[in-house]
Amino acid sequence: MKLLTFSTLFPNAERPGHGIFVETRLRHLVASGQVEARVVAPVPWFPSSAARFGSYARFAKAPAKEVRSGIEVLHPRYPLIPKVGMTIAPWLMAQAMKPVIRKIIAQGYDFDLIDAHYFYPDGVAAMLLGRHFNKPVVITARGSDITLLPQYRLPGKMIRWAADNAAGVGTVCEALRTEMISLGVDAAKVVTLRNGVDLELFRPFAGADARAAMRAQLQIKGFTLLSVGNLAPVKGHDLTIGALQHLPDASLMIAGSGPELQRLQALARELKVDDRVRFLGPRPQSELRHYYGAADAMVLSSSREGWANVLLESMACGTPVVASKVWGTPEVVAHADAGVLMQERSAAGVAAAVQALRAASTERAATRRYAEGFSWDATTQGQLTLFRRILGKDH
Numbered sequence: 001m002k003l004l005t006f007s008t009l010f011p012n013a014e015r016p017g018h019g020i021f022v023e024t025r026l027r028h029l030v031a032s033g034q035v036e037a038r039v040v041a042p043v044p045w046f047p048s049s050a051a052r053f054g055s056y057a058r059f060a061k062a063p064a065k066e067v068r069s070g071i072e073v074l075h076p077r078y079p080l081i082p083k084v085g086m087t088i089a090p091w092l093m094a095q096a097m098k099p100v101i102r103k104i105i106a107q108g109y110d111f112d113l114i115d116a117h118y119f120y121p122d123g124v125a126a127m128l129l130g131r132h133f134n135k136p137v138v139i140t141a142r143g144s145d146i147t148l149l150p151q152y153r154l155p156g157k158m159i160r161w162a163a164d165n166a167a168g169v170g171t172v173c174e175a176l177r178t179e180m181i182s183l184g185v186d187a188a189k190v191v192t193l194r195n196g197v198d199l200e201l202f203r204p205f206a207g208a209d210a211r212a213a214m215r216a217q218l219q220i221k222g223f224t225l226l227s228v229g230n231l232a233p234v235k236g237h238d239l240t241i242g243a244l245q246h247l248p249d250a251s252l253m254i255a256g257s258g259p260e261l262q263r264l265q266a267l268a269r270e271l272k273v274d275d276r277v278r279f280l281g282p283r284p285q286s287e288l289r290h291y292y293g294a295a296d297a298m299v300l301s302s303s304r305e306g307w308a309n310v311l312l313e314s315m316a317c318g319t320p321v322v323a324s325k326v327w328g329t330p331e332v333v334a335h336a337d338a339g340v341l342m343q344e345r346s347a348a349g350v351a352a353a354v355q356a357l358r359a360a361s362t363e364r365a366a367t368r369r370y371a372e373g374f375s376w377d378a379t380t381q382g383q384l385t386l387f388r389r390i391l392g393k394d395h
Helices: 020-031 051-061 089-106 119-133 153-165 174-182 208-217 237-246 261-270 285-294 309-316 347-360 364-374 377-394
Strands: 002-006 036-040 065-068 071-074 113-117 137-141 168-171 190-192 223-228 250-255 277-281 297-300 321-323 339-341
Touching (some): 002 089, 036 089, 119 137, 168 377, 223 309, 250 285
Parallel strands (some): 002 113, 036 071
Antiparallel strands (some): 065 071
């Protein structure tokens, strides 16, 4: 099978962690030997010299083309109007991608199916392109594209149109599948294809001595929490910082970057816990695994999550988690060996869950064994089954 994977959520040399979960899933799928893939990962056009665009200017630095894990990835530009272009974004994206895809086909890669990720604007644009090139489209819902965007009238209408006309719909958790069905999408069309975890990359240290050595190298002392994710309000880092007031012997490391950095630093000072909070900045997965393994618990206080990969990454390193009970997270943290779900999403609720986790004295080996049930094999097989069914029906 020849796939064209289509999504703005895909890493590039300038933003290597952006949408890495889409790349990881595709990499495992291609490794099956059953599919060939090319990637079109549209990037908003912005002049690199336009400092007034702030973070948007970073998009301009993405390469036009690169090869990642042996897969050819194109980053063609499309026009994006910040703040006011939300309703026309799918159309603008699709129009800009038509000549790109026409060239791909002309050069000999006449793909069988468009594999799109994130419903808006990506999935809607993919559906427009599928209609134009007469190709079936599968769209995978990943989180806020279904939990938040359908609340807006026009995007919601376009999301439902894309779902109704797609050959198949995937979701990364059962909670998102249920939500899609509640939006009126045919239940028979929606398949849950949960994310897995790279069990080779994310693994425990080889013994207590190795873990102690890494803790010393990372300057970690005493009971230490780790929080990983964008420094954005949805991630709830402020609640995790606030929990330190109730956990006097605990320290916190936060890995990630984003617009909330200065506010979170100010909050830590205001609460007089800044001496126990370390902002690590963004870290590549090759480094992040050491922090996971060295921490005593991973905390995720998000208000929304489709399927939080960081939870499985932590568990695969043997570190149990504390997480808020939102969307797909209870499907990830479904056993005591995995960790504890907060009873209340607040600073006090975070602290109470951390205390419960400490009292449980979960064995790190048991947490690793739990994570081993989430390899990518089942997801890869689920995708192959879905794609074969669609192509068998269409041809």
